Amino acid sequence: MALVVGVHGIGQQYRGRHQLLAAWGPALADGLERAAGQRVTLSEFDITFYGDLFLPDPPIAADSVVPKSGDSDAGDELDLSAEEWADVAEALAELVTPAEVAAAAAAAPKGLGRIPRPFQALIAAIDRRFGPAAAVLSIRELKQVRRYLREPAVRRAVDDRVRDEFPPGCRVLIGHSLGSVVAYELLRQNPDLGVKLLITVGSPLALRMVRDRLRVEPLPVPAWVNVRDLRDPVACAGELRGWWPQIREADEIVVDNGAKAHAAERYLSRRQTGVALLRAVPQVVGE
Structure with missing residues (x-):
């Protein structure tokens, strides 16, 4: 069981769930500590990992593997058709x-x-x-x-992985970058997961390219908090509540992540993220 679950963004294909837990967990604990004003221990946190589906040379025998994309760790970012x-x-x-x-x-x-x-x-x-x-x-x-968004096999593979590995008991879902889009689709397609709060950080959901290829509709969650840095180019298309009015004005939060405006760890370690998390599940802070 995990009260809080994260969905990662792009470029994680050469990492794995345990590596991301080692990065995200301490950052999120720091955000909680700043929000609580005391030392805390983060308990019941997990990550759903799909990054390996974007590996450039997937196993041929796998049934639910994303087709070869040419994506690599570095160097081919500009090799676009x-x-x-x-x-x-x-x-x-x-x-x-x-x-x-x-x-x-x-x-x-x-x-x-x-x-x-x-x-x-x-x-x-x-x-x-x-x-x-x-x-x-x-x-x-x-x-x-x-x-x-545009390749059905990619979308199906990612959605299936995240849904099938979604831990039971989750109350807060955190999506960073592309992970916020994946988290949005997870909640939209599976309204009975019992999630009480969605936190999106560094999200591209406000971009027209993204919205035009999604079903824009209210999500089956009681609360949605969106956190963005104004210097984050991925999230700078603006607030999300213009399209998802279920997001309260007070839950459109602007933070300063310094030089690494889009970094997941910077977003997670912000006090504002910790405040939103504590408001939803105060029991996430262990003794």
């Missing part, structure tokens, strides 16, 4: 204004030789606004989000 570039660029355009793109184009961006010319100014504008490498982070995120 023309169709992928079109979709990703559409989403990236939501992150900056036309004036910012024009200013970036006028500055003659350099070092973007691997980026198709029509998208270079857009990529440069994102880096100018959010910091170096922000565009690559966004592309990596959107590339894997796109696969989940």
Whole structure:
């Protein structure tokens, strides 16, 4: 049994459940400690892991394995097909204004030789606004989000894994990045899980590319808290309550994660995340 369950985001295919527990658990405990104002011990926390489904060379004999994608640990973030570039660029355009793109184009961006010319100014504008490498982070995120949303085999494999390995007794579900989309679908498709609170952190759910490929409807949870950093390019499309009004205004929370705006551990260790968690399940703090 686990009172709190996490759903991870992209780029975890070379890790595993135990490695993520070792990273997420202490961060979440720190957030709880900051919220409680005293030393605490996090109990009954687990993670549903699906990252290995995105490995580039899956076992051929597996029945529910995502087809080979070319995703790797590093180095192929910009190896997109023309169709992928079109979709990703559409989403990236939501992150900056036309004036910012024009200013970036006028500055003659350099070092973007691997980026198709029509998208270079857009990529440069994102880096100018959010910091170096922000565009690559966004592309990596959107590339894997796109696969989940547009490839039925990918979506089915991920959804089945997360549902089948979902621990009993969960009261709080935490989704980071792509994991927030996966968590959303888990709750939407399985209304009887008994989850009392959804916490989304660093979520791309506000992006039109994501919303257009989901069924946007109220979730069967009593409460939903969304936490975002304004400098997180994955989450900077804005508040979620414009599309999911069940999120209270007070539960649209802005935090400062410093230089690593999208990092899961930064989000989990924020006091605001701990406050939301304690409000839902105060018993998560062990003696």
